[in-house]
Amino acid sequence: MExxxxxxxxxLRTSVGSxxxxxxxxxxxxxxxxxGDPGPKKRPGQHRWxxxxxxxxxxxxxxxxxxxxxxxNQMLGSAQEAAMGRVIRWLKxxxxxxxxxxxxxxxxxPMPCQHxxxxxxxxxxxxxxxxxxxxxxxxxxxxxxxxCRYCVQACPYTCKFFNWETPVWPEExxxxxxxxxxxxxxxxxxxxxFCHHRLQRAKEEAAAEGRPLRDGDYQPACADVCPAxxxxxxxxxxxxxxxxxxxxxxxxxxLLEELGTEPKVTYLKESA
Amino acid sequence: MRPRPWTFYVQxxxxxxxxxFAVAVNCWFVWRAVELHRLGDAWLPALALGSLIxxxxxxxxxIISRLFFKIALRKTESGRIPVPLxxxxxxxxxxxxxxxxxxxxxxxxxAALACVSxxxxxxxxxxxxxxxxxxxxxxxxxxxxxITNFVxxxxxxxxxxxxxxxxxxxxxxxxxxxxxxxxxxxxLVLVFGAGNIILDLGRPERxxxxxxxxxLQSPLLWDVCSITTYLTGSTLYLYLPLIPxxxxxxxxxxxxxxxxxxxxxxxxxGSHEEREVLEQCIAIMAILVIPIAxxxxxxxxxxxxxxxxxxxxxxxxxxxxVVGAIFSGIAxxxxxxxxxxxxxxxxxxLRPIHFENLGKLLxxxxxxxxxxxxxxxxxxxxxxxxxxxxxxxxxxxxxxASGFWLMAVTCFVIPFGVLVSPLGKTVRxxxxxxxxxxxxxxLERLLIVVPTLARPRLSYGTGSYAPSWVxxxxxxxxxxTFIMLYALFTRMFPIVSIWEVREGKEQGxxxxxxxxxxxxxS
Numbered sequence: 061m062e063x064x065x066x067x068x069x070x071x072l073r074t075s076v077g078s079x080x081x082x083x084x085x086x087x088x089x090x091x092x093x094x095x096g097d098p099g100p101k102k103r104p105g106q107h108r109w110x111x112x113x114x115x116x117x118x119x120x121x122x123x124x125x126x127x128x129x130x131x132x133n134q135m136l137g138s139a140q141e142a143a144m145g146r147v148i149r150w151l152k153x154x155x156x157x158x159x160x161x162x163x164x165x166x167x168x169x170p171m172p173c174q175h176x177x178x179x180x181x182x183x184x185x186x187x188x189x190x191x192x193x194x195x196x197x198x199x200x201x202x203x204x205x206x207x208c209r210y211c212v213q214a215c216p217y218t219c220k221f222f223n224w225e226t227p228v229w230p231e232e233x234x235x236x237x238x239x240x241x242x243x244x245x246x247x248x249x250x251x252x253x254f255c256h257h258r259l260q261r262a263k264e265e266a267a268a269e270g271r272p273l274r275d276g277d278y279q280p281a282c283a284d285v286c287p288a289x290x291x292x293x294x295x296x297x298x299x300x301x302x303x304x305x306x307x308x309x310x311x312x313x314x315l316l317e318e319l320g321t322e323p324k325v326t327y328l329k330e331s332a
Numbered sequence: 333m334r335p336r337p338w339t340f341y342v343q344x345x346x347x348x349x350x351x352x353f354a355v356a357v358n359c360w361f362v363w364r365a366v367e368l369h370r371l372g373d374a375w376l377p378a379l380a381l382g383s384l385i386x387x388x389x390x391x392x393x394x395i396i397s398r399l400f401f402k403i404a405l406r407k408t409e410s411g412r413i414p415v416p417l418x419x420x421x422x423x424x425x426x427x428x429x430x431x432x433x434x435x436x437x438x439x440x441x442x443a444a445l446a447c448v449s450x451x452x453x454x455x456x457x458x459x460x461x462x463x464x465x466x467x468x469x470x471x472x473x474x475x476x477x478x479i480t481n482f483v484x485x486x487x488x489x490x491x492x493x494x495x496x497x498x499x500x501x502x503x504x505x506x507x508x509x510x511x512x513x514x515x516x517x518x519x520l521v522l523v524f525g526a527g528n529i530i531l532d533l534g535r536p537e538r539x540x541x542x543x544x545x546x547x548l549q550s551p552l553l554w555d556v557c558s559i560t561t562y563l564t565g566s567t568l569y570l571y572l573p574l575i576p577x578x579x580x581x582x583x584x585x586x587x588x589x590x591x592x593x594x595x596x597x598x599x600x601x602g603s604h605e606e607r608e609v610l611e612q613c614i615a616i617m618a619i620l621v622i623p624i625a626x627x628x629x630x631x632x633x634x635x636x637x638x639x640x641x642x643x644x645x646x647x648x649x650x651x652x653x654v655v656g657a658i659f660s661g662i663a664x665x666x667x668x669x670x671x672x673x674x675x676x677x678x679x680x681x682l683r684p685i686h687f688e689n690l691g692k693l694l695x696x697x698x699x700x701x702x703x704x705x706x707x708x709x710x711x712x713x714x715x716x717x718x719x720x721x722x723x724x725x726x727x728x729x730x731x732x733a734s735g736f737w738l739m740a741v742t743c744f745v746i747p748f749g750v751l752v753s754p755l756g757k758t759v760r761x762x763x764x765x766x767x768x769x770x771x772x773x774x775l776e777r778l779l780i781v782v783p784t785l786a787r788p789r790l791s792y793g794t795g796s797y798a799p800s801w802v803x804x805x806x807x808x809x810x811x812x813t814f815i816m817l818y819a820l821f822t823r824m825f826p827i828v829s830i831w832e833v834r835e836g837k838e839q840g841x842x843x844x845x846x847x848x849x850x851x852x853x854s
Contacts, residue, residue, distance in 0.1 A: 145470040145795055154790060171790075180640055186552040187541040188371075206541050207464075207534015209474040210552055214639040218472050218788045222534065225465035246463035247534025316789060319640055 107273065108196045109254055110296040110324035111283065112306040113170055116331055117290035120168035124282035124291060125151055128172070131255060131281035133241050135227040148221040150252035151282055167330065170291070172282065173198060173219040173252035174315060174323035181211035181220060190249070196296075196324055197254050205248040212249055216316055217323075220251045254293075255280035275301040296324065339595045340404070347400040354389035357560075361386055364548055378548040385561050391620060392568055395613045402609040403575070404598040417580045417602055419830070422680075426826045429676050430581060434823065438675075442819065445812040452809020455802045456531065464534055468800040473785045477803040478532035481810060483777040484660070485525035486559070486632050487653070488770075491661030491668075492518030493566040494625040495693075497618040505843070506689055508836040509681045512829045513672060514665045515570040520817050521664075522563050524810045529555075531806055551638045554631040562621075562628045569617045572610060575600050576831040629657040636780065642719040643712060643784050652704040659697035659743075660773035663766035666690050668818070670763045672827055681828045684759055691762040694769065695751040702744045722787045731796065732783050735775050742772030 128134070128151040137147035154169040179198050182190050189205035192198050200220075212220040226246040229237075237243070240257040244250045255278075262278035275295045283293040294303030306312070307326040314323045361382025368375040419427055434442075459466050469476050492514035499507035530536050546553050579600035582593035600606060633653035636644040646652075666687060673682040709728075712720050727736045747765040755761030786795050821827070 145472070146465070184550050184552070184639065186547055186550040186556075187538075187545050188547050189541075204538070204541060204545065205535065206538045208529075208532070208552060209534065210550070210635070212474045213641065213785065216640060216789050218790060221471065222474060223463070224470075225463040245535075246465075249534075 106194065106297060108296045108324070109259070110175070110196070110294070110303050110307060110326065111172065111254070111280075112292045112303050112309075112312070112326045112328060114290045114292070114306070114328040115167070115169065116311075116328060117288045118168065118170060118286075119288050119290075120153060121287060122153060123285045123287055124170055125149055125153060127281040127285040128252070130236075131238055131241070132253075133237050133243050135223075136229055136233070146224050148223070148250065150219075150221070150250070169315075169327065170282070171217070171219065171315075172254075172325060174217050174321070174325045175252075175254065177322035177324065178320060180214045180216060180319075180321060184210045184214045186210065190251075195259075197256060197259075198251070199253055199256065200249060200251050202242065202244050202248045202250065207247040207249065209249060216319055216321070220249050222249050223247060275303070337594075339591075339599075342595055343400060343404045343598060347396055347404075350396045351393040354393035357389045358382065358386040360543070364546055368548065373547070374549055381548055381554065381557055385557055388561055388620065388624065389564070391616070392564060395568065395572075395616065398609055398613055399572075399575075399598060403600060403606050406599070406606070417583050419580055419584065420834075423830055423834070425677060425680065426828050426830050427581065427584065429822050430824065430826060431584060438819070442816060445816045448812035449809050449816065452805050452812070455805040455809070459531075459802050459806075460536070466800060466802045468798045468803060470795060470797070472788045473782055473795045473797040475532070475781050475785060476797050477778075477799045477807060478528045480774070480778045480781050481807055482525050482528040482532070483632055483653070483781070484774045485521050485528060485810070486629060487657035487660045487773060487777070488664045489518045489522040489525060489562075489566075489661065490625055490629060490654075490657040491521075491665040492516065493562075493569055493621045494518075494658060495662060495665065497569070497621050497625075500614070500618045501622075504689075505836055505840065506686055508832045509828045510665070510669060510686055510690070511832070512570075512573065513668055513827050515566065515573075516818060516821050516827070517661075517664060517668060518566045519563070519570050520814055520821070522559065522566065524814055526559055526563070528810065551631060551634045554634060558624065558628045558631050562624050565617065565621050565624050569614075569621050571596075572614050572617060573829055573832060574825060575610060576602060576607075577826050577829060580830060581826070626654055629654045636784075641784050642717070642787065642789065643723040644780075646708060646711075648704065648708050648711075652708060655697060655700050655704055656773055656776060659694070659701050660770060662690055662694045662697060663769035663773070666694065666762050666766040667770070670759055672822065673759070676822070676827070678828060681833065684757065687759045687762045688757045691751050691756050691765065694747060694762070694765060695756070698744055698747045698751070698769070705740075705743075719787070719789045723783050726783045726787055727779055731786075732779055735779055739772045739775040739779060742768040743776065744772075 129149055132150060134150065135141075135148050141147050151170060151172040154171045156167045156169065158165045158167060175196060175198050176192075177196070179190075179192055182192055182198060185191075186208065187204055187206055189201045190198065190211050191201075207222070209222055212218070212222060223244050223246045227243065238257075240261070258280060259278050263273055266273045266277060275298045279293050283291040292302050292306055294301040296304045296307060298304055306328065309328055311329040311331070312326045313329055314326060361378055365375045365378035365382065368378050467476065467478075492511075496507065496511035496514045500511065530539055533539060542553060542556050546556070548554075548557075575597060578593050579597040579602065582590060582597045585593055630650040630653065633649035637646050637649035639645060669682050669686065669690075672678055709724070712724050726732050746768045750756055750761050750765040753761070756765070782797050786797060
């Protein structure tokens with residue numbers, strides 16, 4: 061009986077120990093990937109795309125908004141839809157007012173998806189329709205999305221959009237779609253992808269020329285058109301690149317920094 | 333081997349089908365864990381959920397196999413047909429709704445409800461065709477009526493199983509005539525709760541993606557898992573105590589009903605061994621469904637509280653939702669019982685004491701609800717975080733203030749006032765309290781979902797929300813279809829458990845004697 065007891069104790073100890081080790085290993089892994097992104101195994105030369113928006117330079121002209129919607133085949137939107145708040149603009153201008161009359165100050169903030177390092181939206185997706193890829197871009201799989209809009213709720217920036225109905229364009233616009241960007245059907249969620257199709261093209265071009273992709277090979281439409289050059293886009297892993305350098309500027313801040321989402325869109329504070 | 337009746341083969345198929353379903357559930361969790369690991373994602377949630385829910389399904393199939401082997405497959409001596417079970421004259425009133433043809437009033441009510449349901453079906457088809465544009469939802473209020481109804485219906489579903497299981501375990505003798513009507517609410521309303529999620533999906537035809545590519549880190553998948561478990565468990569828990577009553581009907585019914593009852597009664601003969609098996613199974617299920625029911629509403633609340641949105645991200649949400657669920661569940665049960673009592677002349681079975689006791693439970697839950705609401709709002713207000721305060725004040729004194737104060741009145745002031753007064757001992761008083769509670773709890777769900785969404789952290793868009801006719805029609809359709817199915821159930825099976833009431837009466841005196849011997853000094 062004695063020996064049986066001892067061996068049982070020993071067995072218990074071993075099994076509990078190994079179970080705990082297994083759980084710890086699992087928990088460690090779970091913590092590492094709590095955001096639901098497929099394991100970002102960092103390779104040398106890995107890109108991490110990011111954007112810096114200089115609010116001092118931004119004039120609030122709205123060219124980025126127009127370029128973004130034309131580039132990505134976004135819905136045109138009727139007056140009625142606009143009144144209901146159903147128009148989809150992946151990049152929008154966020155107005156905010158500071159101070160009261162007689163000295164009110166209107167601030168304008170161009171706002172694309174913040175492409176968080178720890179996106180709250182990808183965490184909650186039930187079907188892997190939204191994810192963060194290894195280059196840090198938060199993507200959306202339109203063909204798999206079930207339209208539950210949970211990711212939209214979870215996003216503290218409200219930067220995700222839902223197709224309330226099948227988008228329609230006037231006859232004249234039928235010929236002017238961007239063939240590189242798919243048109244989203246009704247009932248799915250969509251979002252800014254940092255003009256991912258341009259990245260694909262840049263990668264193909266670089267591969268055809270037999271050289272690595274360089275910072276500056278690829279610019280999203282908004283950065284491309286900004287007349288004031290307020291939007292700077294680039295590889296944040298390239299420490300000497302413009303985007304990385306500016307994102308370390310003393311004026312740099314992130315939206316809702318306190319939430320710990322670590323956005324890859326950095327703003328440069330307006331001076332006075 | 334003597335030839336078996338056709339019912340045996342259907343029962344065999346049901347048994348085998350359920351067991352393979354339980355195995356499939358376990359395999360699914362393993363598959364998802366492996367798949368998540370392959371994708372480099374966290375596999376622990378899949379493993380954790382699987383190791384909780386998998387065994388529960390195995391226990392379910394163990395119970396089904398007990399029923400099959402010990403009751404349906406039982407050897408009768410020399411294959412004698414058992415003596416037909418008798419229904420006493422007093423119990424005729426309980427089987428009358430099942431065996432008598434429906435009255436004109438009943439048919440008229442059903443026709444009216446069917447019109448509402450048909451209208452809702454048309455509205456749904458319209459929504460499928462046009463997309464969610466036909467709702468009142470917009471940016472940033474992306475969730476509205478459907479999610480509110482989802483939470484509300486799942487809450488109502490706590491009426492049955494949870495209340496009946498708790499009363500069964502604590503051996504509250506007065507439960508005997510009310511458990512069945514409660515359990516039916518659970519099973520039926522749960523279907524509508526889950527159905528509202530389908531209504532809310534932008535692409536309902538892709539709903540099965542949650543099984544094919546489910547991410548078990550998502551609170552929505554936790555919902556899928558626990559609601560599936562709850563639906564299976566509560567259906568089983570409804571069916572078990574139904575078997576002896578089906579056997580009673582089997583010996584009375586004619587035609588297609590007789591065949592159906594023969595199939596479902598599993599050849600029940602009322603012998604001592606059969607009773608022992610059944611009561612053991614019921615006891616196991618009563619214990620098992622309590623944690624399942626609590627988990628269901630907890631994970632429903634997690635859908636909100638796991639996000640970092642203002643006034644959703646709260647640790648109190650789990651128990652707060654469970655309390656609200658039991659609260660609205662008791663209210664729905666009291667209303668259903670009052671209608672049954674009136675419609676089927678069950679005054680002898682659903683007595684004022686039942687309403688009074690349930691009213692006391694309702695009163696306790698009302699106080700508990702106030703306590704939780706107070707905790708939730710005081711913590712938010714004292715903390716004073718700006719984005720939380722924007723939502724707080726929109727409820728307290730802003731756009732949603734009328735709804736908020738109406739909720740406070742209907743969830744606490746009226747029910748408390750009515751239930752502590754002498755009116756609380758009457759059927760009418762408890763029904764009034766219950767009706768206001770149902771309204772109030774629905775408002776509470778709406779006021780959890782919408783104001784948070786209408787006040788996002790960043791100021792660019794504060795939205796408003798008003799439901800469209802489609803959403804209202806579908807809500808009405810859910811309720812009318814639920815009532816129709818409930819009424820249909822009362823026409824198929826006795827809504828008061830005949831054998832349990834009979835047993836309670838027979839064993840009552842002995843129980844008192846045992847209590848005197850057991851609990852008091854001799």
